[in-house]
Amino acid sequence: MKYAIIGAGKIGSALARRFVASGIEVFVANTKGPGSLAGLAGELGALMKPVTSEEALQADAVILAIPFDAVPEAVKGVDWGGRIVIDATNAIDFPAFTPRDLKGRLSTQIVADAVPGARVVKAFNTLLATHLGADPVVLGGRRVLFVSGDDAPARRAVVDLIEHLGFAAVDLGALAEGGRAQQFGGGVAAKEFVLLDDRQLR
Numbered sequence: 768m769k770y771a772i773i774g775a776g777k778i779g780s781a782l783a784r785r786f787v788a789s790g791i792e793v794f795v796a797n798t799k800g801p802g803s804l805a806g807l808a809g810e811l812g813a814l815m816k817p818v819t820s821e822e823a824l825q826a827d828a829v830i831l832a833i834p835f836d837a838v839p840e841a842v843k844g845v846d847w848g849g850r851i852v853i854d855a856t857n858a859i860d861f862p863a864f865t866p867r868d869l870k871g872r873l874s875t876q877i878v879a880d881a882v883p884g885a886r887v888v889k890a891f892n893t894l895l896a897t898h899l900g901a902d903p904v905v906l907g908g909r910r911v912l913f914v915s916g917d918d919a920p921a922r923r924a925v926v927d928l929i930e931h932l933g934f935a936a937v938d939l940g941a942l943a944e945g946g947r948a949q950q951f952g953g954g955v956a957a958k959e960f961v962l963l964d965d966r967q968l969r
């Protein structure tokens with residue numbers, strides 16, 4: 768499975784750090800081009816591969832870690848053919864830092880419209896970048912990441928990835944319910960949950 772991250776800012780670089788720490792190769796792109804990622808690549812090592820956006824967009828699973836408004840332009844004209852797109856974006860009005868008024872639509876439904884033919888899963892959007900990039904093992908448990916989307920096998924693949932990265936994954940089901948809870952302004956957004964080792968609960 769080839770993984771790529773579009774965006775190398777706070778969220779993209781935090782995620783790249785977790786991929787490398789887990790021994791998983793990851794391709795990373797930004798707008799400035801692969802040369803601008805030499806510093807991050809030097810820090811993270813050979814498992815992090817700086818590439819162009821064109822190359823990153825051909826991966827089996829493409830993580831969107833860019834501003835919500837940048838998505839349509841960033842993914843324009845790509846043939847998805849059932850590949851997985853993981854939406855880590857949040858639709859936020861700045862500087863008020865309030866949820867964007869999407870006229871009743873869900874932010875990931877809007878992202879899905881921009882990637883026709885892709886299997887879209889929402890994930891990696893609920894933790895602060897500083898926490899996403901840090902060791903997922905805290906307080907004797909694992910930080911929780913949530914997953915939602917309308918394609919169950921794609922959700923399963925992302926759950927497996929999240930567990931492989933060392934986090935605990937919680938599958939919230941279809942976008943209509945899970946995506947609403949997960950998007951900015953929803954019940955689990957911008958909150959940190961830790962799944963304690965169940966031995967501590969006995």
Ligand SMILES: NC(=O)c1ccc[n+]([C@@H]2O[C@H](COP(=O)([O-])OP(=O)(O)OC[C@H]3O[C@@H](n4cnc5c(N)ncnc54)[C@H](OP(=O)(O)O)[C@@H]3O)[C@@H](O)[C@H]2O)c1
Pocket residue numbers: 773774775776777778779796797798799800820831832833834835837840841855856857858859891892893894895896897
């Ligand atoms: N920061 C957080 O704690 C946090 C938490 C959860 C979710 N999020 C969400 O995650 C997303 C990214 O946030 P961030 O804080 O990481 O932003 P950021 O630090 O500003 O980084 C944005 C990145 O996106 C890249 N980019 C923008 N347009 C692009 C395009 N068309 N093609 C390729 N790369 C493009 C930028 O590349 P250049 O620098 O080369 O222009 C930059 O690397 C946002 O949707 C945000 O709401 C953020």
